Amino acid sequence: MTERPEQPDFAPERVLSAYLLGALEFDALTALQRRLVYDISGDRDTAALILCEHPPGITIGREGSVAHVRPNTNALAARRWPVRWVGRGGGVMLHQPGQVVCYPIFPLDSLNITAGRYVNELQAVAVDLCHEFGVEALPDQARPGASANGRRIAHVGVAVRSWVSSFGLIVNANPDLEPFRDVRCDGAPAPMTSLQRESSLRVRVSGVRQLLLELIAARFGFTRVSVFHNHPADLPRPKHHALPHAS
Template structure:
């Protein structure tokens, strides 16, 4: 396995609210992120992290184009692939079952971070995760993301408004890789891969979700994590439990 990088030193809020969700609809996910951005903007000593699966669909970021999507609108409709234009950086991205999405809602000024450094730290999280499964990964030299054996295994695309982040990191755990031929991620022809394809170890989405929560908490200096398993808009008082990080 590759050696894990040591976490960086940040002036961070002490607590992180982690939302380990299932596969919310994309509209519900956007609404949740908007709410969390609003909350963190009003109290910059707070921080939230949404970890979820996506239903099948395509997002196109600020640098994206419909030319990155090969199927025409009728073909997309027949496949059941909705297209969402979003405010994050980057281009087109195909979302499929078997991916894990991590969306930190952090106040960068509270963490003493630039947007560029934040992206680099998310890439480091993806590299650490890959290393734990015996997969050597490197930062993508062309686009924000991570490659393993020359193939893209993780994608980074963030939005920053008033120094508060949304969107973030998507890791290919064990998706069907064939559909990626229909969408050029960020307009890049580099083929996609996954942890399941590259690792000799057993890879499970549930384990990856939990590990990503722990890796992000460590890397950004949070020592306490409150874990939620429900969408707060759907359940006004969700059950939660507070755990010391690392226990």
């Protein structure tokens, strides 16, 4: 278990509801995220985290451009890669199976953290995750995320509205890297790499997902974590099902 970093200014005894949902279409994710943002905006003692994978497709954030996508409209249609413009920071991102997608919906004001520091903390989580697999990674201040051996390995792109965060962090665990040659993710000149490519260890999505959950909970000071494997629409609000988070 990774040691919990000292974060004395984060609120203590806060419960994190983590939804481990497997493959999730991006449009379904958008609807789910909108609902959780609404819930947490009304109850700032709660926080949620979505961990999932997306089918192949492209999202373009506020700093993105279609110039960073090499295939034309017909080629994208042939590949069945939908393109979505989204209101988050960051540029173009290619979604592929084999990534771990992490969307924290956090009340930043209740956590006593600014939006700028929040982005830095997510970058630090990505770097710590890489280190767990023996990969030396560095945060990228110009294009929020993390890089290993000169290639991006993680993307950070967030939105904050009324102090509630959405979108978040994407880590390449072991996706097919060939398609990344056709998309300049976040405008970077080199194609993305992955934990599997850079690490001597075997990398499994399930292991990366679990470790990422632990790192997020520890860094942001969540002492209790409730884990669900169903869509939140099918669950009651998880106020009394929290389990202690091991440290």
